[in-house]
Amino acid sequence: xxxxxxxxxxxxxxxxxxxxxxxxxxxxxxxxxxxxxxxxxxxxxxxxxxxxxxxxxxxxxxxxxxxxxxxxxxxxxxxxxxxxxxxxxxxxxxxxxxxxx
Numbered sequence: 862x863x864x865x866x867x868x869x870x871x872x873x874x875x876x877x878x879x880x881x882x883x884x885x886x887x888x889x890x891x892x893x894x895x896x897x898x899x900x901x902x903x904x905x906x907x908x909x910x911x912x913x914x915x916x917x918x919x920x921x922x923x924x925x926x927x928x929x930x931x932x933x934x935x936x937x938x939x940x941x942x943x944x945x946x947x948x949x950x951x952x953x954x955x956x957x958x959x960x961x962x
Contacts, residue, residue: 864945867957869907878902881912884926885937892934894941895922906956913948921948
Protein backbone atom coordinates (compact mmCIF):
# COMPACT_ATOMS: atom_id res chain seq x y z
CA UNK A 862 0.00 0.00 0.00
CA UNK A 863 1.17 3.51 -0.79
CA UNK A 864 0.85 5.93 2.12
CA UNK A 865 0.62 9.72 2.07
CA UNK A 866 2.90 11.35 4.63
CA UNK A 867 2.79 14.71 6.40
CA UNK A 868 5.99 16.29 7.71
CA UNK A 869 7.78 15.55 9.93
CA UNK A 870 6.78 11.95 9.08
CA UNK A 871 8.17 10.30 5.95
CA UNK A 872 8.59 6.85 4.48
CA UNK A 873 11.84 5.19 5.49
CA UNK A 874 14.61 5.63 2.94
CA UNK A 875 15.24 2.52 0.90
CA UNK A 876 17.61 0.19 2.68
CA UNK A 877 17.13 1.60 6.18
CA UNK A 878 14.27 -0.68 7.29
CA UNK A 879 16.72 -3.41 8.31
CA UNK A 880 18.48 -1.05 10.74
CA UNK A 881 15.22 -0.05 12.44
CA UNK A 882 14.01 -3.65 12.56
CA UNK A 883 17.25 -4.81 14.19
CA UNK A 884 17.23 -1.95 16.69
CA UNK A 885 13.67 -2.73 17.76
CA UNK A 886 14.53 -6.40 18.25
CA UNK A 887 17.56 -5.41 20.33
CA UNK A 888 15.46 -3.21 22.63
CA UNK A 889 12.48 -5.54 23.14
CA UNK A 890 12.17 -7.82 26.15
CA UNK A 891 9.54 -10.51 26.83
CA UNK A 892 7.69 -7.94 28.98
CA UNK A 893 7.14 -5.49 26.10
CA UNK A 894 3.79 -5.60 24.22
CA UNK A 895 5.57 -5.85 20.84
CA UNK A 896 7.74 -8.77 21.87
CA UNK A 897 7.31 -11.66 19.43
CA UNK A 898 5.19 -9.64 16.98
CA UNK A 899 6.64 -9.22 13.48
CA UNK A 900 6.79 -5.45 13.09
CA UNK A 901 7.69 -3.92 9.73
CA UNK A 902 9.28 -0.44 9.95
CA UNK A 903 7.72 1.81 7.31
CA UNK A 904 8.14 5.43 8.43
CA UNK A 905 10.02 7.81 10.68
CA UNK A 906 9.41 11.13 12.34
CA UNK A 907 12.29 13.32 11.13
CA UNK A 908 12.32 15.36 14.33
CA UNK A 909 12.48 12.48 16.82
CA UNK A 910 13.52 8.86 17.24
CA UNK A 911 9.93 7.75 16.61
CA UNK A 912 9.52 4.99 14.04
CA UNK A 913 6.23 3.73 12.60
CA UNK A 914 5.87 -0.04 12.39
CA UNK A 915 3.10 -1.91 10.59
CA UNK A 916 1.89 -5.01 12.43
CA UNK A 917 0.55 -8.21 10.83
CA UNK A 918 -3.02 -7.50 12.02
CA UNK A 919 -2.97 -4.16 10.11
CA UNK A 920 -2.49 -2.12 13.26
CA UNK A 921 0.36 0.35 13.51
CA UNK A 922 2.75 1.15 16.34
CA UNK A 923 4.83 4.26 16.90
CA UNK A 924 7.93 3.26 18.81
CA UNK A 925 10.31 5.72 20.42
CA UNK A 926 13.59 3.83 20.15
CA UNK A 927 16.08 4.43 22.97
CA UNK A 928 19.24 3.41 21.03
CA UNK A 929 21.22 2.75 24.21
CA UNK A 930 19.97 -0.26 26.11
CA UNK A 931 17.54 -3.11 26.29
CA UNK A 932 14.08 -1.93 27.24
CA UNK A 933 11.43 -3.29 29.57
CA UNK A 934 7.62 -3.37 29.65
CA UNK A 935 7.45 0.43 29.14
CA UNK A 936 10.48 1.08 26.94
CA UNK A 937 10.85 1.48 24.14
CA UNK A 938 7.77 3.64 24.55
CA UNK A 939 5.06 2.42 22.15
CA UNK A 940 1.70 3.76 21.04
CA UNK A 941 -0.68 1.53 19.10
CA UNK A 942 -3.15 2.62 16.41
CA UNK A 943 -5.98 0.43 15.12
CA UNK A 944 -5.35 1.31 11.46
CA UNK A 945 -3.67 3.83 9.14
CA UNK A 946 -6.51 6.34 9.50
CA UNK A 947 -6.20 6.26 13.28
CA UNK A 948 -2.46 6.88 13.04
CA UNK A 949 -3.03 9.79 10.65
CA UNK A 950 -5.70 11.52 12.73
CA UNK A 951 -4.41 10.72 16.21
CA UNK A 952 -0.70 11.25 15.60
CA UNK A 953 0.61 12.34 12.19
CA UNK A 954 -1.76 15.29 11.74
CA UNK A 955 -1.02 16.48 15.29
CA UNK A 956 2.73 16.25 14.72
CA UNK A 957 2.28 18.24 11.51
CA UNK A 958 0.53 21.20 13.18
CA UNK A 959 2.98 24.07 13.29
CA UNK A 960 5.83 21.94 11.95
CA UNK A 961 8.36 23.84 9.90
CA UNK A 962 11.08 21.95 8.10
